[in-house]
Amino acid sequence: MNVRVRFAPSPTGHLHIGNVRTALYNWLFARQNQGVSILRIEDTDVARSEERFEQQLMDDLRWLGLTWDEGPDCGGRHGPYRQSERLDQHRECVTRLLSEGEAYYCFCSPEELQRERQRQLIQGNAPRYSGKCRNIPPSEALKRIGSGEEAVVRLKIREGSVDFEDLVFGPLSAECEQIGDFVLLRSDGTAAYNLACAVDDAAMEMTHVIRGEGHISNAYRQILIYQALHLSPPLFAHLSTILAKEGGKLSKRQGATSIADFRQRGYLPEAMVNYLALLGWAPSEEGREILGLDELVAEFDLGRVNRSPATFDLEKLNWVNRNHLKRLDRESLTRLVIPYWRKRGWIHSQISPQTQAWIGEVVEAVFSHLDKVEDIVGESDLVFHYNPGDLSEAELQDLLSQKNAVAVIEEFHRQLEKNEDIDLEIYREVVAGVKKATGQKGRGLFHPIRLALTARGSGPELDKLVSLLETGKRLDLPVPILGVKERVKTFLQHLR
Ligand code: GLU
DSSP, X not given: OOOEEEEOOOSSSOOBHHHHHXXXXXXXXXXXXXXXXXXXXXXXXXXXXXXXXXXXXXXXXXXXTOOOSBBTTTBOTTOOOBGGGGHHHHHHHHHHHHHTTSEXXXXXXXXXXXXXXXXXXXXXOOOOOOOTTTTSOHHHHHHHHHTTOOOEEEEOOOSSEXXXXXXXXXXXXXXXXXXXXXXXXXXXXXXXXXXXHHHHHHHTTOSEEEEEGGGHHHHHHHHHHHHHTTOOOOEEEEEOOEEETTSSBOOGGGSOOBHHHHHHTTOOHHHHHHHHHTSSOOOSSTTOOOOOHHHHHHHOOGGGOOSSOEEEOHHHHHHHHHHHHHTSOHHHHHHHHHHHHHHHTSSOSSOOHHHHHHHHHHHHHHXXXXXXXXXXXXXXXXXXXXXXXXXXXXXXXXXXHSTTHHHHHHHHHXXXXXXXXXXXXXXXXXXXXXXXXXXXXXXXXXXXXXXXXXXSSOOSOHHHHHHHHHHHTTSOOSSOOOOHHHHHHHHHHHHO
């Protein structure tokens, strides 16, 4: 079988975790079967669809590396790839269904339908259309339409049940009676979602439809449409819902869930893809969870996708991201960090090779335990900004209460001042001198020095930091870097 799958987002908002996982599973399935992946924009909700969302979602998908073989931007043999451009075909199918007696015009007013629905709910029944207009003779229906009456078109549901074998959920079945005659064409002549989706999928010769679990109820309806049109339906694979760790649906409140947000915060695309793949699927080799895109293509197995809900866990995503960050070399990390630093105004838009190399050193010094690029930026703040006033009162009191801590800083200052320039070698000599003069060692020696140099209780290795500060202060940067001697002097002034 020549596998053809599609990702069919509605451009009514940003791509979030759930629909990107759908895009990913489609993409992986296509790749591992040498199939074709298609991007279809489901933009029939004219009021809510926006061009900018379409652009954004394509941008997000490209960033993740989830490219498509056919789509609105690149075309293909099965276009058009925007649902709104296939309205004529949707209508043609409805005309066919009407002429074959598989569908009928319904003149019930929205108020009438609403009353009916309420009645059914009160009786404890699932709301569905009563079939009131089913038996209006077609000639009469056409006359009423001719005289300007508004009507929708409904599918005449057959008896029995709709059954299919879902590739994730297994055998699924629904009673037709429970479904009721649903709307195919709205009174304004536009296709309802299920009709548009089925007609598009058939026209695009989809072999598999992989999408969220919420669409299982639509699958029954779409299969009924295929059958009425004498078409064979594609295979379906529905993906379980993704829940928030706290339970319930994923929402904005549980942190940013749009892909654009994650990107902004410095998550790597390869980490996002890796983590999303694990939401509902696990590689066969236990414990092997850090996988690149190619490895995912090799490993992924739609047949092993879990039908119970997956839980979105930010901690785990951070862990995956950290592992992918570790796989990067210094140059790649530097390239990632530069735009953030520019945005903060820490570096000019044009940077010299020396500055570039120095950025690499800063990144390497601060990056060890960090989860995402945003954190690397936060952590490198201590190189660019120095303000002893940032120390909390408690930290200050703690410092002052330690025997000899201030003496260490004073001695450090005195010995530094004996030198014109500071480099790593001199710094080490100075520290050795301070140790000798004050009798302090270990934390008693280095903690006060760290506070004096960074006004923070933790941070990168001091040896590395000293070199960075001393090289940094000679670079042409928008905000000059304060060197070691200046920092210690400022710190002592703050203490007094
Ligand atoms: N536009 C639908 C959605 O975003 C797609 C459903 C489908 O894949 O059939 O949920």
